Amino acid sequence: MTDTPQWFNALRAAFEPASAEDYGRIFNTYWFIVFAGITVTMYWILRNARLRLGFLGVACVVFHYHFAGPAGMLPIIALGIVTYLLGLTRSRLARALGITLSVLALCFYKYLHFFANDALGLINPQWGPGLETSAKHLLPRLPLSAGGLYLFVPPLGMSFFAFEFVHYLYEVRKGAAPITNPLRFLLFAIFFPSLVAGPIKRYGQFVPALESGAQSVGLEDVSVGLRRIAMGFLKKIVIADNLTLAIDYYVPQFAHLALSARWTVFLLIALRILLDFSGYSDIAIGVARLLGIVLPENFNWPYAATSIQEFWQRWHISLSSWIRDYVYIPLGGNRHGTARRILNGLIAFALVGLWHGPAWHFVIWGLYHGLGLALCAGYAQLPGIGPRLQAFLAPRRRTCWLATQLFAWIGWLIFFYPVSQAWAMTTQLFVR
Amino acid sequence: MQVSEPHRSFRLSLPPWTLLAGVVLSFVTLCLLGREVSRENHLSHFARFTQWTSPETKYYPTVGEMMSHVRMRMKPGQILVMVGGNSILRGVGQPAGSIWTQALQDRLGAGYCVINFAFDSSNITDGAAVVAEALRNEFPRQIYIANAAPAQPPPPDGSGTYRFMFWEARSKGLLVDDPARNAAIIASNQNPLIRNPPPGGGDSLLELRAREWLDRWFYFQDFWNLVTYKWVNTVWGFYMPGPTQFLQPRRTYADPEPDRLKYSIDDRYIPANLAAELVNVRGCSEFTYGIVDATGFHEQKDATGHWVLYAPLWDQFNAGIKGIMPEELKKRTLILLSRSSPFYVRMLTPDEQERDNLAYLHAVDMWKAGGYESMDYGRDYTIGDYGDRTHLTSSGGAKLATSVAAKVREMSRSLGYLTP
Numbered sequence A: 001m002t003d004t005p006q007w008f009n010a011l012r013a014a015f016e017p018a019s020a021e022d023y024g025r026i027f028n029t030y031w032f033i034v035f036a037g038i039t040v041t042m043y044w045i046l047r048n049a050r051l052r053l054g055f056l057g058v059a060c061v062v063f064h065y066h067f068a069g070p071a072g073m074l075p076i077i078a079l080g081i082v083t084y085l086l087g088l089t090r091s092r093l094a095r096a097l098g099i100t101l102s103v104l105a106l107c108f109y110k111y112l113h114f115f116a117n118d119a120l121g122l123i124n125p126q127w128g129p130g131l132e133t134s135a136k137h138l139l140p141r142l143p144l145s146a147g148g149l150y151l152f153v154p155p156l157g158m159s160f161f162a163f164e165f166v167h168y169l170y171e172v173r174k175g176a177a178p179i180t181n182p183l184r185f186l187l188f189a190i191f192f193p194s195l196v197a198g199p200i201k202r203y204g205q206f207v208p209a210l211e212s213g214a215q216s217v218g219l220e221d222v223s224v225g226l227r228r229i230a231m232g233f234l235k236k237i238v239i240a241d242n243l244t245l246a247i248d249y250y251v252p253q254f255a256h257l258a259l260s261a262r263w264t265v266f267l268l269i270a271l272r273i274l275l276d277f278s279g280y281s282d283i284a285i286g287v288a289r290l291l292g293i294v295l296p297e298n299f300n301w302p303y304a305a306t307s308i309q310e311f312w313q314r315w316h317i318s319l320s321s322w323i324r325d326y327v328y329i330p331l332g333g334n335r336h337g338t339a340r341r342i343l344n345g346l347i348a349f350a351l352v353g354l355w356h357g358p359a360w361h362f363v364i365w366g367l368y369h370g371l372g373l374a375l376c377a378g379y380a381q382l383p384g385i386g387p388r389l390q391a392f393l394a395p396r397r398r399t400c401w402l403a404t405q406l407f408a409w410i411g412w413l414i415f416f417y418p419v420s421q422a423w424a425m426t427t428q429l430f431v432r
Numbered sequence B: 001m002q003v004s005e006p007h008r009s010f011r012l013s014l015p016p017w018t019l020l021a022g023v024v025l026s027f028v029t030l031c032l033l034g035r036e037v038s039r040e041n042h043l044s045h046f047a048r049f050t051q052w053t054s055p056e057t058k059y060y061p062t063v064g065e066m067m068s069h070v071r072m073r074m075k076p077g078q079i080l081v082m083v084g085g086n087s088i089l090r091g092v093g094q095p096a097g098s099i100w101t102q103a104l105q106d107r108l109g110a111g112y113c114v115i116n117f118a119f120d121s122s123n124i125t126d127g128a129a130v131v132a133e134a135l136r137n138e139f140p141r142q143i144y145i146a147n148a149a150p151a152q153p154p155p156p157d158g159s160g161t162y163r164f165m166f167w168e169a170r171s172k173g174l175l176v177d178d179p180a181r182n183a184a185i186i187a188s189n190q191n192p193l194i195r196n197p198p199p200g201g202g203d204s205l206l207e208l209r210a211r212e213w214l215d216r217w218f219y220f221q222d223f224w225n226l227v228t229y230k231w232v233n234t235v236w237g238f239y240m241p242g243p244t245q246f247l248q249p250r251r252t253y254a255d256p257e258p259d260r261l262k263y264s265i266d267d268r269y270i271p272a273n274l275a276a277e278l279v280n281v282r283g284c285s286e287f288t289y290g291i292v293d294a295t296g297f298h299e300q301k302d303a304t305g306h307w308v309l310y311a312p313l314w315d316q317f318n319a320g321i322k323g324i325m326p327e328e329l330k331k332r333t334l335i336l337l338s339r340s341s342p343f344y345v346r347m348l349t350p351d352e353q354e355r356d357n358l359a360y361l362h363a364v365d366m367w368k369a370g371g372y373e374s375m376d377y378g379r380d381y382t383i384g385d386y387g388d389r390t391h392l393t394s395s396g397g398a399k400l401a402t403s404v405a406a407k408v409r410e411m412s413r414s415l416g417y418l419t420p
Helices: A006-013 A031-047 A048-088 A091-121 A127-137 A160-172 A182-190 A203-216 A221-258 A257-292 A308-314 A319-330 A337-356 A359-383 A387-393 A398-416 A419-428 B014-038 B063-073 B100-108 B127-134 B160-171 B179-188 B205-218 B220-231 B269-284 B311-322 B351-369 B394-414
Strands: B079-083 B112-116 B142-147 B290-293 B296-297 B331-339 B373-379
Touching: A031 A048, A031 A257, A031 B205, A048 A091, A048 A160, A048 A182, A048 A203, A091 A127, A091 A160, A091 A308, A160 A182, A160 A203, A160 A319, A160 B112, A182 A203, A182 B063, A203 A398, A221 A257, A221 A419, A257 A398, A257 A419, A308 A319, A308 A398, A319 A337, A337 A359, A337 B296, A359 A398, A359 A419, A398 A419, B014 B205, B014 B220, B063 B112, B063 B127, B063 B160, B063 B220, B079 B100, B079 B127, B100 B112, B100 B394, B127 B142, B127 B160, B142 B394, B160 B205, B179 B311, B205 B220, B269 B290, B269 B351, B311 B351, B331 B351, B351 B373
Parallel strands: B079 B112, B079 B142, B142 B331, B331 B373
Antiparallel strands: B290 B296
């Protein structure tokens, strides 16, 4: 079709940015399958650990460029270089500034529109658009297309980058050893299997796992990785994607469904998010394992939890433990009395909600869980009824399970739909 | 931090080598099965593609299965009449048993084999065109029919949702390596909206090519189509009959097309849509004889008050249709220009009606000048021949079949398909 050699066309294609539609389904694009196949094969063919890591670094850059494009990649490169260099300094202040920079970058790229229009706009609708436009013009235009392109493109996986960089600088500031090797830092920053949907890595575990994998990837890793990937695709493509279509079909007619059908849709919504998200995590963990690299778990049978605390120890583990370690505990955790503990919990969970997206219903979903957690942790201390309720619930694990899951699943309605619709759907579960 | 030791449910007692050997063996077996079924016709009782066998419900017919179907249908000595195009030629508005292509088959007789591979919102260069081209050596006596609106050149590698067929055939080496088309594809794909369509507009070109490159070796599309068609449907779709019935194999679903001949006039020409439909009808010719911009329509007429073609558009059209098909296939291609229902056309001013008529006639001339055969239809049809603004009822379909049959016979003669 062209005069250029096939290998050149293939290479050029690998560097081409993906379409907007592909961002949302990275692991089930054909590009990813070809890319992962080539990357894993090459990684295995190379027998030297340094070469393997070097090759993996190149592959991660190709992956990031393909899905994020130049405008999405540049802010991450800038933030990554700053984080890396600040990690090497001895100045605690500089590291604190680095943490602030990551948080500001996250707020700017992911939450500016929300803060300007949905939060500030509540006070004065005129302020929001003005603030947003002014903030966008702070950044230079990039001569990347005929019309020029703003740097203001939300970088792919911005939340993951920001959280991992904050974690890194926080730990280094506390005295942990920084990553001195730039290649290892690059791999920590843009390791392709966990780039888009986590799990959120901790460098103290990731870097040793990376080195161990490059030195001793074996058949056992491939075996475990393949099974994990197969399970992930089964959950994500075969079940969750079908459920998504069915749910999108039935939710608009929710009020007109029979009561049993409403409950079925309600359960499917809960099942869908678990299978979708944990399927994605399974694929990420499985692909990393094909490279011999062990990533942290993100899910551990959350729908088996019998309390809200337990639910959050099982659901999106890497996020909840990050929020615990870098928000809840630094805020004071449970060290300053009940009122402060509840407030800290609410702040932490509002952030958990906001992490999922810049919208009020995510914040409300977070606060809903924060309140649930506060109630769950403190109901036994309620005067009068508390001890009796505790004595009633303690031996009744099934009741606790049912209450916990009902709470969590109703939460998904708030998570997915506007609050008024979520409320209407919840009430429709209990009336004919 | 917990590490990703496999869950308890993952812990099978298989040694890694055994598992890997099993994975490889299963994969190879499925690929071989896919390759085998791509050579087999599984489209039973086929009259046309329906909602259940089209991308609307996530069924992506492969070129392989369509080619197999043609091979099964074609009898020795027959001339292949392959019908492509959009929902109008698919026969929307005509129930199963009264599809215009069935009427065409009746009129043409046993010497011809009419196959309807049209899809909704599909274009001249989509599925049927690809299959006909892929079978050009096997069935050289063929006529390809598709439809178009005036002055709209189709993309050379298929449109939107249906581009996968072109790239499947191309990756499997089934198409003519035509330099003019190759150049047109490169030019067309410079358009970022075609290269990377917006959500809902089909896969990006890169994704398509990756998919078809993989399928060239693994034949997964053929395999899963057979599974979903014959044994168990694997994908939920908006049109599926229910939460559990969707698992039924697709071959069990009836063709759901209603008979619009039974619709009342108000159901065919919905009063609430009148203004929007008139905009569409005017739009068919407005931009061919003037400039439509934000300030409105600026007509082009000469000193005597006659309509003057908007030359830049037609130049673009002429250039556009040059590279969409290899030269040797153009002359066996019949492009139908589908006119709008007289229900709406009669509501235009006499001046607009004249412009509308001229646009269709000129489009026919332009297609012919480009090396294709072409004809328009619908000018003498009645309101009852249409099920809505564009789709025909079975009575309209019968009229179309009559005029197309005559044209097909004429083409067969001129192409030397008929022995004296």
